[in-house]
Amino acid sequence: MHPLKDGFLPGPRLTLTGSQGALGDLSFATKDLFDVAGTPTGASNPDWGRTHPIPTEHAWMVQKLLDAGAALAGKTITCEISFGILGFNQFFGTPPNPAAPGCLPGGSSSGSASVVAAGLADFALGTDTGGSVRVPASLCGLYGIRPTHGRLPFVGVCKQAPSFDTAGWFARDAATFVRVSEVIFGEAPPDPNASGLLMAEDAFAVADPEVVEALMPVVEKLAALLGSAQLTTLGESGEIALWNDQRNIIQRSEAWAGIRDWIDRENPTFAFNVARNLAFGSAITPGQVEVARIARNRVVARARMLLEGGAILCIPTTPFTAPPLGLSLTETDALSGRIGVLTSFAGMAGLPQMNLPLCQAGGKPVGLSIIGWRGADMKLVAIAKALSLE
Amino acid sequence: MHPLKDGFLPGPRLTLTGSQGALGDLSFATKDLFDVAGTPTGASNPDWGRTHPIPTEHAWMVQKLLDAGAALAGKTITCEISFGILGFNQFFGTPPNPAAPGCLPGGSSSGSASVVAAGLADFALGTDTGGSVRVPASLCGLYGIRPTHGRLPFVGVCKQAPSFDTAGWFARDAATFVRVSEVIFGEAPPDPNASGLLMAEDAFAVADPEVVEALMPVVEKLAALLGSAQLTTLGESGEIALWNDQRNIIQRSEAWAGIRDWIDRENPTFAFNVARNLAFGSAITPGQVEVARIARNRVVARARMLLEGGAILCIPTTPFTAPPLGLSLTETDALSGRIGVLTSFAGMAGLPQMNLPLCQAGGKPVGLSIIGWRGADMKLVAIAKALSLE
Known part of the structure; x- marks a missing residue:
């Protein structure tokens, strides 16, 4: 459970520039469970990446964001193969919780929450099977969503348990969160009312x-x-x-x-x-x-x-x-x-x-x-x- | 399960000279479960050695052999913390079986059997809880013994399951095996007869x-x-x-x-x-x-x-x-x-x-x-x- 400097994967940072688009002023990070074409998806386990083919396409959600102009700022540590809710990783280290120094960041999307909370990216992608976006969002003080199961394509992402798997995202502020959500869901925010x-x-x-x-x-x-x-x-x-x-x-x-x-x-x-x-x-x-x-x-x-x-x-x-x-x-x-x-x-x-x-x-x-x-x-x-x- | 060059632990070889004695012309190797004073006992697991104190005394059996003049030729790979009967190790590699190239050596005392079968030591120590001397002896073509449980001190050796744990040894030829056994058991060989x-x-x-x-x-x-x-x-x-x-x-x-x-x-x-x-x-x-x-x-x-x-x-x-x-x-x-x-x-x-x-x-x-x-x-x-x- 050794702590890390930040939540990015160790080694050279993988960055990509997005197209022109609605998110052209924003940077994002993505959990090491999402495919980025040409680089191994490692799932932050020592054996996963070297025993799986290198992806040739971006994950659906990564592509969607690049197409909207957002720039990829790097890939982030996850609990091994997305197993874990507190955010520690025995191999690559535990991302810091910038909002609670000396504490766990929550997981499994630990690195994504960590880099957003630290201001190292404007928003970040995670997966949520058993709580892996919701929990680090709560512990690191971020907006975070687990979308309706099955609504968004879970394509180019390491599966864990298909009847629970979702992909979600984090941001520090509501305005950014709204902009990213509009792009990903393809839907404007409705009136903020409810039947109770x-x-x-x-x-x-x-x-x-x-x-x-x-x-x-x-x-x-x-x-x-x-x-x-x-x-x-x-x-x-x-x-x-x-x-x-x-x-x-x-x-x-x-x-x-x-x-x-x-x-x-x-x-x-x-x-x-x-x-x-x-x-x-x-x-x-x-x-x-x-x-x-x-x-x-x-x-x-x-x-x-x-x-x-x-x-x-x-x-x-x-x-x-x-x-x-x-x-x-x-x-x-x-x-x-x-x-x-x-x-x-x-x-x-x-x-x-x-x-x-x-x-x-x-x-x-x-x-x-x-x-x-x-x-x-x-x-x-x-x-x-x-x-x-x- | 990547194969190794030989069954010794990677890195600089740990060697010790014995005293003058009955085994003064023999070299031996010892499984990475036996303490050798001043060096970590690693159990061929990546975390065991760094999280346990460095032994200050030799294991009883190592000391016995050094006192009898045998020279320590090195420490050998074991299946992780002695779990395994076929001899593979995912972290340090699988010792070769010199008697059956391309095949598993048997375990868990895999490296000890391997180095003796390869002629890199005259005899070697292993432990046998569920078969870890007997099995590699059979697969590598060596004399090997699991002694009577509880007869010899199991001191300075990583325990696995105390009601089964024993320490034994391997040799290529019966003459060497007899000499080592006489020293360790403190008993001359009796007549080779039986009631049937x-x-x-x-x-x-x-x-x-x-x-x-x-x-x-x-x-x-x-x-x-x-x-x-x-x-x-x-x-x-x-x-x-x-x-x-x-x-x-x-x-x-x-x-x-x-x-x-x-x-x-x-x-x-x-x-x-x-x-x-x-x-x-x-x-x-x-x-x-x-x-x-x-x-x-x-x-x-x-x-x-x-x-x-x-x-x-x-x-x-x-x-x-x-x-x-x-x-x-x-x-x-x-x-x-x-x-x-x-x-x-x-x-x-x-x-x-x-x-x-x-x-x-x-x-x-x-x-x-x-x-x-x-x-x-x-x-x-x-x-x-x-x-x-x-």
Whole structure:
């Protein structure tokens, strides 16, 4: 878990100039999971890059941004093959958290969040399978989105678990975030209204009291913007505590299915925590997956009931601010499990979720998340913009 | 699994001169699991050495040999932290098998077997927890012993699974093997007789037909030396096929108990197969261990009935000759499981077992093992010597 100077990949920086376009004044970085033509995609694992073909095309999202004039400022460290939610990497080092020195940046899109928070790029791309954009956005104090699952092409990006994989982005300010989102979604921001604001009590109950206290003024601003807030729960009688395990069963079984042939052929190198999670994935039975899918179906049904009518849901993005460096695996496992309880709702339901970096607790950032029904991505972006102008 | 030039650790060779003594004309190498004062013990894993204190004393066995005048010729590659039976190492490379070019050397004492077979040392030290001396001895065509469990001090050696861990040695010729064994056991070879030779049908049934065919002339010589051979079985109705799993349950649970604190603190790097086996070890329940211990008790009882009266048992050391390099994990897992069926009997019963490198199949070495009751180590050595003189 040795800390790095910044979140870019070590070695010569890969930069590309964009075309003329709407984002011509902006620079961006991209997680080491996105293809950039002519250079290996390394997934920040020592064996991935050298055992996969060098891409001949840019990832869809990279191409989209270059076409819009944005300049690529470099590729960034990720947790190994996108496994990890706290942001450490045993091989390439752990990107700094510029907003909370001495603390973890969150992951797996750790380097992308780090370089944006440090001002080394205007925005950056990440992937979010189990929380990998939302969590570093919260811990580094950035705007960040997990788009509606399946809405944008996930092309030229290392897969992890296809029924959860999404590609998202980070920015420091709402104005930049809106411009990038307009280009990627191809849609202007709508009016920042909603049929109501829902505040999920059981999600807030997962967070540290100081986090809840810090988030409440943001909730109040949101309520003022969207109409009065109404209390609700994501699940029944504490069932959200089970969602991290159920999501993990589906996610790890899909991840294992996608990676097993490579592992069988190469017997690659991993940090223990990554190999362990893959190994546990290899031992999941079809029966376990079926049971977890029932749980996921319940989440989808609940999400539809709460949000299909146009309401916006708010929850803490993470239950705590950035944890310190140097924790044991037992400690990081416990923290990761607690984070996963909060990221599982939108993850399992395939919903867009956006982190609003509008407050701090104990001097460190922590984010409020807004979640909408499928396709409401630009609605979330519009709300973020409206709040930022207050 | 890239192949190496020889089985020594890369970098400057660690050599030491011995005192005057009985082994003053011999050189030896030692597996990277044995302490040599003043130099890190690395266990051929990238993180082990730098996170453990540099030893201030030699391992008991290293000191014993230096005191007897043998000169240390270098430290040798092992399968990572002694996990592995085929001899590959993803970080430091796979030692060559001089007796079967292009093939695996067997492990985990891969480098020790390799350098002895190549003539780069007169003898070498290894450890044997699940077969790590016996298997490379068979595949590289060497004399090799797993001593009676608990007979010799296992001091200054990386532990794996204490109820199985032993330290043994390899030599190319019986005369050298006898001299080293006399020094280490402190006992002269007894008469090479026995109350009979037992041949375990169920163990021979695990081996390839060409291996059985190659071993039969050696069995006949043994029978001539010890009196006529009698057929027996190690287990009842095929139960030996279960022993690899049962041994693995005990071995991995002990290995996990010993290594978990280090892993928790360091989150170290491993090849996937090693991390996976440790992760599975972490998931073993106390109930599984209890059931496996019942199986082990049955093996001990059976071994006592067969061998306590002074008979010698013979089985194939490995079911096949050295497999080729470049196999997939699925393939190496299958081969390892099959080897483990044969190594589990002496392993679970804590008995001495010695490999006799007296034949080949398809141009590659394969060994016959002789097994005696607890304490019969020098009897096995004496029998090996007598057979070599025929």
